[in-house]
Amino acid sequence: MRRTTRIAGALAGIAVAALALSACNSGSPGDSGTDGATDDAGGDTALWEVATDVQLEGSPTFDAMTDRGKVVIGVKNDQPGLGYEDAASGERSGFDIGIAQWIAASLGFDEDQIEYQTIPSANREQALVNGDIDYYVGTYSITDKRKEQIDFAGPYFITGQGLLVAADNEDINGPDDLEGKIVCSVTGSTPLQRIRDEYNPGDTVEYDTYSQCVEQLKASAVDAITTDEAILAGYVAQDPDALKIAGEPFSEERYGVGLQKGDAALQEHINALFTDGNDVWQALFDENLAPAGISGEQPEVDPTS
Numbered sequence: 507m508r509r510t511t512r513i514a515g516a517l518a519g520i521a522v523a524a525l526a527l528s529a530c531n532s533g534s535p536g537d538s539g540t541d542g543a544t545d546d547a548g549g550d551t552a553l554w555e556v557a558t559d560v561q562l563e564g565s566p567t568f569d570a571m572t573d574r575g576k577v578v579i580g581v582k583n584d585q586p587g588l589g590y591e592d593a594a595s596g597e598r599s600g601f602d603i604g605i606a607q608w609i610a611a612s613l614g615f616d617e618d619q620i621e622y623q624t625i626p627s628a629n630r631e632q633a634l635v636n637g638d639i640d641y642y643v644g645t646y647s648i649t650d651k652r653k654e655q656i657d658f659a660g661p662y663f664i665t666g667q668g669l670l671v672a673a674d675n676e677d678i679n680g681p682d683d684l685e686g687k688i689v690c691s692v693t694g695s696t697p698l699q700r701i702r703d704e705y706n707p708g709d710t711v712e713y714d715t716y717s718q719c720v721e722q723l724k725a726s727a728v729d730a731i732t733t734d735e736a737i738l739a740g741y742v743a744q745d746p747d748a749l750k751i752a753g754e755p756f757s758e759e760r761y762g763v764g765l766q767k768g769d770a771a772l773q774e775h776i777n778a779l780f781t782d783g784n785d786v787w788q789a790l791f792d793e794n795l796a797p798a799g800i801s802g803e804q805p806e807v808d809p810t811s
Contacts (some may be wrong), residue, residue: 513567553608560614567640567770568613576619579606580633580642580764583624586716586740587798589644590594591624591787601794603759605662608642608786609763612779626714631655634766634770641772642764645737647696648811657769658762658811661774662787663802666755667697670742672723673750678730680753681705690719698731700757716741724748734759739798749754762811777807 564569568602571577581602582589589602610620625633630646633639634656641659658787669689670680679689681701688707693712701707711728713719719731720741731738735755743750763776780787787804795802 512627517548520751521631522779523584525656534596538709545718553789554611554783556611556616557614560612561755561777562613562771567766567769567772570637571613571615571640572617572720574622577610577613577615577641578621578623579649580625580639580644581612583621584645584715585597585645586744587794587800588737588740589800591622599794601663601790602643602645604790604794606641608783608790609641609643609776612775622806626694627692628714630694630764634764637766637807639728639786641776645734646762647734648696648808649696649724652764653811656767657765657773659765659773659807660762660780661760661805662734662763662780664760664805665734665736665761667700667732667759668721668738668755669752670720670733670738671729671752672726673746673748675729675752676811678752679786681732681756683752684708685728688727690728690731691733695733696759697757701732720749736795736800739800745800760808760811763810777809777811780804780807 540648561570581598583591583598585600585602588600589598590600591598606622607617607620610616623639625642625644627640628642630642631652634642635669648659648661652658669678669681669684677683682705684701684705684707688709689701689707690713692700692715698710698712698811702710711719711722713722716731716733719728722728723731728792730752735751738751742751765773765776784804791802791804
């Protein structure tokens with residue numbers, strides 16, 4: 507399997523604006539449609555079009571979308587470059603938002619037919635089980651435990667767990683340096699559980715969002731934040747004078763699209779979209795993640811996800 511490589515260390519020159527770029531919008535490959543998005547250079551070339559006359563036999567999720575005339579997508583809102591919501595304008599941007607829009611367009615839904623719901627990590631499975639959302643795109647690692655309750659399409663991105671520390675911290679260079687240290691992450695995250703199970707932190711603190719952990723780190727209330735390096739890089743790019751990534755990644759995290767359990771038709775549709783859409787994936791990556799110093803390739807879809 508092709509996999510995402512390590513995040514580059516030189517992030518100091520990255521502007522916040524580079525991470526707040528809007529994801530390319532509208533459309534779908536395959537069926538002809540309308541309102542194709544412009545490319546990341548601002549030209550007239552559409553990345554995809556909104557599909558028309560879509561049929562997805564055997565998908566209760568697609569039937570629910572069609573009945574209500576819109577798609578409800580669970581996302582994150584505080585992860586620059588991935589899933590971010592501007593507090594002033596309410597505009598959503600990032601790689602995950604682009605992936606979410608691309609999927610919606612392939613199902614026949616334009617941007618004005620998308621409703622986003624910001625859902626904390628700990629509540630993602632339940633939101634899917636309850637049918638509160640149609641699918642979830644938000645740094646959602648595929649794990650066997652989660653697959654007991656839901657299904658995944660993908661993976662569409664691979665990263666690794668890392669540590670975020672203060673820029674002047676010389677004591678922490680990897681997870682083995684966490685003895686006696688306070689580590690922050692979000693409730694329900696796989697990185698937090700890994701730190702507790704496999705390493706020896708002095709203590710762990712959990713919040714609903716990583717941005718709350720960043721506030722605690724800047725206030726010297728915690729010593730490190732742990733989550734996927736793709737997420738951490740966005741915060742470093744926002745404030746390189748205050749923050750840095752410590753050491754090398756120490757896990758493999760495979761991001762998938764969370765789906766209701768048993769909706770094989772929707773899972774197969776999304777997997778086919780990813781398989782056939784390398785150019786779209788690359789354009790979204792180049793616009794949203796490459797500016798943060800991240801390098802990577804589109805992973806191969808795992809039909810057993």
